[in-house]
Amino acid sequence: MVARGFKEADGGGKLRFMRWLELKWANMEDWAFEAQDKVTALQFFKIQLLKVFSLIEEIEKKIKTMEPTNSQGSEVDFPMEAIALSTPPKTKAPAKQESEDGGGNKSEGENKTAKRLGNILVTVKGKFAAIIKLVEDKWLKQCGFSAYSDTTRAYQIWPGNNVFLFHGRLVCGPDPRGLLLTTVSIVITSWIFAVYNDDDLRLHSTLIVTLSLILTTSVRLSSMVLVNLFLVSSTDPGIIARNYQTPLEEIGTSEGSRRKKVTINGVELKLKYCGICKIFRPPRSCHCAICNNCVEKFDHHCPWIGQCVALRNYRFYMTFVISALNFFIYIFVFSFWRIQRRMSRIGSGLIGMLMNCPETLALVLFSFAAIWFLGGLAIFHVYLIAINQTAYENFRQFYVGCRNPFDKGILSNIKEALFSALPPSGVDFREVVPSGHPNAARELV
8 A cells, every 4th residue: 555645736637647656566566577587585575675765756756846736825735545556466485585484493493392301301300309309218217317307417508519318428429420321331231241141051051050150250240340339439539628717818818828838758748728618728639620629639530430539439449440340351251252152153253243142242342442441540540559649640740850758668558548447528418507607598408
């Protein structure tokens, strides 16, 4: 629809103007039909818009040249009159425009899918936490402990990233994915080895006793690995208590006073100040950025168990690595022996074995890779124990050019690392927190 106010004019001039306007619009329709097969829809509408603008300018010039007046010599406004004009037919959008629209719809669909998956993960996490809490409460009630209490305990307001189970009795790392992957790998490997070795019992009855011993040993080794994995992942690695009193920076000390020096066995060591925990860290300690704790005699943060390896769980870590190495050597040897027996019996090559027993071949390959990884790890840590160094100290080269003040000889170092009395935890996470504690407001429900 086009509406235009005109000044009063003679009828002939008005009719001529109306015919001229309709002729121009008809020409625009012809141009539109011709342009459909030559240009895209976006270019077509852009061109027509420019033509409409030029047409409006011509109309304004036409009106100015007419200059009509009434008989009294004064100008009179002519009423608005609506003129209905036909519009050009709708053209199909080009392929590019359709692809853009499709991409927009696809992105909206992906956003909706991501939101749904996020909601599902939040729901699953909440249900999993509720199940864990239910199991903990049932266990505590059965053991005679109070599952619910009005008091606030240290683990509930602890500012670190650790996950506490059974009301602060187990201290785990913040990310359980590595621990879950390690556990599933060991369980599935042991299950495949036990199930598929059962095929040989029906074919060779004389091997029943031998294979039974093999399977029994496999179960024992895997159980030992899982027990050590549980101990190293749920034991307090040596978390150092934080300072909730007046921190050093509030006292107004200079930057130089943030370091202290101590002498151990004739070697001077510097103690660094931790701005997060508000303490001077003891020698060989480090602040773990993943767990957000200062840890005593920090070795490293192991992603495969999701926990720091340090003073209080280092021996469990070593027993886990050595037992896992023995387990995978055992799996590799007897799986390889089983492949040789089948190849000699069937007379097929490697391709035939891949078709007949792919599960055993997979065990051989997986256990071989695990042996290389765990073997190198075990050799490296045995070397560190012998010289009484941590992995963190070795990577940072703390004692290059100077004597290690903690080296007491190979036998004494081994005894200290693996057989000495386990020191008590530096933080009692079951301790009841007084009401005036600075972190009492951060109590977790």
